[in-house]
């Protein structure tokens with residue numbers, strides 16, 4: 721499995737159930753990586769998407785403990801059920817896309833993390849794990865700095881050693 725996330729300097733990922741920033745270049749990068757793939761997200765993240773709708777042209781799997789939850793995408797009620805559901809898929813094709821609770825549970829199963837690093841400290845209430853402090857991960861790719869609407873960021877790929 722892989723994780724894909726955008727973080728600020730403190731590995732913050734969101735505030736008040738929303739993303740911290742909207743960067744067109746990052747959205748394009750996210751789309752390029754996930755189109756045609758399976759994406760796994762928590763119920764809060766689904767509901768934060770535009771119109772609260774699943775993302776087009778991807779196999780959306782949503783985690784919730786609510787047994788009566790909507791039927792416009794695949795639903796999973798536990799970590800174990802999710803792992804079973806994706807076990808026959810190529811793990812290269814399964815992306816964990818958030819939020820905090822879901823990243824935390826599935827990072828141990830991820831061998832690659834695509835991290836968009838924003839060169840700013842923002843006011844976050846949700847966080848990703850700090851991969852720079854984890855000796856199990858190393859950086860295998862780092863883009864140059866990109867600047868959009870006064871925000872500087874770069875794409876960094878971490879791989880489990």
Ligand SMILES: NC(=O)c1ccc[n+]([C@@H]2O[C@H](COP(=O)([O-])OP(=O)(O)OC[C@H]3O[C@@H](n4cnc5c(N)ncnc54)[C@H](OP(=O)(O)O)[C@@H]3O)[C@@H](O)[C@H]2O)c1
Pocket residue numbers: 724725726727732733734735736737738739740761762763764765766768783784785786796797798799817818819820821822823825846
């Ligand atoms: N920066 C980024 O790249 C990025 C990406 C995605 C999201 N975010 C941000 O992250 C924040 C949301 O994160 P969050 O931690 O609050 O919510 P979340 O992880 O998106 O969703 C949490 C919900 O998922 C369900 N869930 C999680 N684990 C489960 C399990 N093992 N079994 C069954 N259901 C499970 C539960 O839903 P029920 O309550 O329905 O049971 C839980 O309340 C927002 O601010 C969002 O914008 C940022």
